[in-house]
Amino acid sequence: MNAPSQGLTAQERKARRERQFARVDELRRQLADAEDELRAIVVDDRRAGVLTKDLIADTGWSHDTIATILKRAGVVGGKNAPRKPPADS
Numbered sequence: 001m002n003a004p005s006q007g008l009t010a011q012e013r014k015a016r017r018e019r020q021f022a023r024v025d026e027l028r029r030q031l032a033d034a035e036d037e038l039r040a041i042v043v044d045d046r047r048a049g050v051l052t053k054d055l056i057a058d059t060g061w062s063h064d065t066i067a068t069i070l071k072r073a074g075v076v077g078g079k080n081a082p083r084k085p086p087a088d089s
Contacts, residue, residue: 042066043073 055066
C-alpha cells in the first residue's frame with residue numbers, strides 16, 4: 001500500500017493518481033492480450049483433439065465459457081468433435 005498523501009500538494013496527489021491509473025490501465029491491456037492468446041491456444045488445442053473437460057481443468061474456465069469461445073471460433077462440439085487419439089500401448 002502506498003504512503004498516506006499527507007504533505008503532498010494537490011498537484012502531486014493528482015500526478016500520483018494519474019500514474020497509478022496509467023499502471024492499472026496498462027495491466028488491463030496486458031491481461032486482455034494474455035486472455036486473447038489463451039483463447040487462441042484453447043481453440044488450437046481443441047482442434048488438435050484435446051477434450052473440453054481437460055481444457056476446463058487447465059484454464060479454470062466454466063464449460064459455458066469454453067463452449068462460447070469454441071463456438072465463436074467455429075469449432076463445433078458434440079459427438080463428431082475431434083477426440084484424443086488412443087494412447088499407444
